Amino acid sequence: MAKDGLPKQAEDFPAWYQEVVKRSGMAENGLAKGTMVMKPHGYAVWEHIQRALDDRFKATGHENLLFPTLIPKSLIDKEQEHLDGFSPELTIVTIGGGEVLEEPLVMRPTSETVIWPTYGKWMQSYRDLPFLYNQWCNVFRWEKRTRIFLRTSEFIWQEGHTAHATADEAKEEVARMLEVYREVAEDVLAIPVLTGKKTPAETFPGAVYSLAIEGLMRDGKALQSGTSHFLGQNFSRAYDCQFLNQDGEQEYAWGTSWGFSTRMVGGTIMAHGDDRGLRLPPAVAPVQVVVVPIYKNDEERSGVLEVAEKIKTTLAGNLIRVKVDDRDQYRPGFKFSEWELKGVPLRIEVGPKDVAADQVVIAHRVSGEKQTRSTADAIGQVAGLLADAQKAIYQDALAYREANTHEIESYESFAEGVEAESGYWVGPWCGDEVCEAKVSSETKATIRVVPLEPTDPGGACIVCGKPGTQRATWAKAY
RNA sequence: CGGGAUGUAGCGCAGCUUGGUUAGCGCGCGGCGUUUGGGACGCCGAGGUCGCCGGUUCGAAUCCGGCCAUCCCGACCA
Structure with a gap:
């Protein structure tokens, strides 16, 4: 045995990951820097994920459509927070047909900025709403440091974009789709996930709040894999999407967006694999x-x-x-x-x-x-x-997570522990960004999620000692 | 964008210090034969602009200069 063995997970997890991805035939690097070729074995896993998600989208009343990859640059510029968030990652086309374009075109990093102005043309009255649409597509984000499946300059995902007549309805949608993601992660990919809310620092640019699922990989690092955002009226205001409400007044529509990407194929590899290679959950195994x-x-x-x-x-x-x-x-x-x-x-x-x-x-x-x-x-x-x-594979992953979830006793023990043992570290937080930033600069750990519903923080903020407002889960993350 | 390293056959590498005529090895690949219950073996064979451009030299994979690419560390990152 082990004549031609893989690197050991315990000795060099990144090397193990790179090797197993290539040798198992899941994917390899593309010819352009930072891109990847998904090979049949890897793409088949994605197809099963895609099917599981798409069936659930349809069952919750959504329809698929498809917007173009190219977005006029001026549209991106209209939502300032969104622009600031994405600016460094944009890939921009400046030449077409051999001539410098009058207006540059952005390769979509996500489609809010082109979908919302279009939605505006489609909505007249509250009777037209909601719009429950999703698209399967590729997106582009220029990355300085890429890792196959986890972070590449181009990747495939689905992005759902919905428009609603009321804030409550939109919030329900955000929660509903997070639940779809949780279900697919746990029941299909056999990865137990934490569901929760992102801190303001980790919120999607342009969103009011963001929810996410987080899985724990076998090296003790967390992977964010599905996100669901409540956009409030931010995009409808920026792109002037109004409808006539029941009271006969013009109102800006309430939006959501939610996405799940091929990154989760990497998550499946890292959550279940061992020193002999992949261990695929039967639900997504190309060959069972x-x-x-x-x-x-x-x-x-x-x-x-x-x-x-x-x-x-x-x-x-x-x-x-x-x-x-x-x-x-x-x-x-x-x-x-x-x-x-x-x-x-x-x-x-x-x-x-x-x-x-x-x-x-x-x-x-x-x-x-x-x-x-x-x-x-x-x-x-x-x-x-x-x-x-x-x-069994779900239980393995769950047992691993339980063994690697730590209650924070003190800031000192947490700061030392998170370096050595990684995993999830749970404890009270005051809610102040200053404390959040102090932790991330001193320990490399970030807050992955805080609970969806308010809970007893269980004590004073582990950083500053002021009264806690919520229980936060910290971890090193991908 | 900073710090470090590496580019030689599909993959992994040696050769470079001390320039020299046919550029090697392992794996993989093709043919034939023997094998087949946990990564088989023998024989034969195919496969190379030595990252690119220029310089030094009678002669460059080897020395010099420039460029490009990749990897690791950092910064950056939904």
Whole structure:
């Protein structure tokens, strides 16, 4: 074993991540700096995430549409906070058709600035609202330091943009979509997440407030992966989107926006992977079951492959994503390692002895266990075993999070602890940005979330000692 | 944008100090054969503008100058 092993997570997590992403065939660097090529194995995971989200968007009454990638620069300039927030990250097209453009075009970093002026043309009265639209697209953010899946200059996501007649309705939407994100993260990607509100310092530029889900990676760092923003009337005012309300008055519409990106593919890798490679939750695994035939000669080969194909046909008929690895140039041991690297949840081994005894060996990626079952039992049990694996991998991640969540005893112990142990550190905070900034400059940890609903802060601010107003969760983050 | 490092075959590297004629090794790749229950082995073979431009020299992967790119650390970052 480990003839060609990965770097160990415990020794060098970033090296492990880079290697596992490349060797498992998830993605590689693009030819332009800071970009990435999502390869079939990685894109398939994204497609499953996409499906899970899109089904839930439709179920909550949303429709998809698509705005152009290019946004006139003047539109971006209209919302000052938004402009300030994004300015350094903008990619701007200044030449088109060989001529310098009269007005530069911005490659969208997100689409509020082009969607809101358009929404303004579409809304006349409260009867037209709400607009519940979403788009699947790529966005561009020039990054000085990129990391595959986690931060690249171009990435794919969905951005929902809704317009409502009342603030309360918009706030409900923001909460509803955060819940969709939580559900997809936990039930589909098997990543337990904290849900909460961002501090003003971490709020989306132009939003009134931002909600987010945060997952904990296996190196103890947090990853923000889905965000849902209450825009208030900020964008409708900037782009003059008014409607006639029930009282016959012109009113600015209330907005939300929410996004979930391919970054979460990286999150799935880092939340579940181990030293042998990926461990993919069955719900998003491109291949859920791989059948590896074992044989010594042509005669054994044909007998074993016959059984393998039969297993495949039956499972595929039950909508299980199954593959028979009948490549002749690799031996079984090599295939075992390769599919483990790729994170396939279940492996069925079929050799001559098994064929003779009408049995197979089932190997579990999550637990690492192997068991022998009659062929018929094995086929019948696969769906259940996949469901068990989905639960087990979530439980693993949950146990990890619980073991790495610390109650803050004192500022000193927190400052030392967060360096050494990372993980989540929870404690009272006064709500002052000065205290927040002091922590981030002295420890590299930032406030990931504060609770959605007011809770007992549980004591005095860990930084300044004034009365706490809320319980904050700090962590080092990606 | 600062500090450091690296660019030689698809990947990982040696060679450079002390210039010299066919530029090497491992993995991978192609063919043939033996193998196949945890990363097989033998033989044969294909594959290189030595990052780019210029300079020194009879002669440059090697020395000198400039440029470009990538990686790490920092700053920056929803």
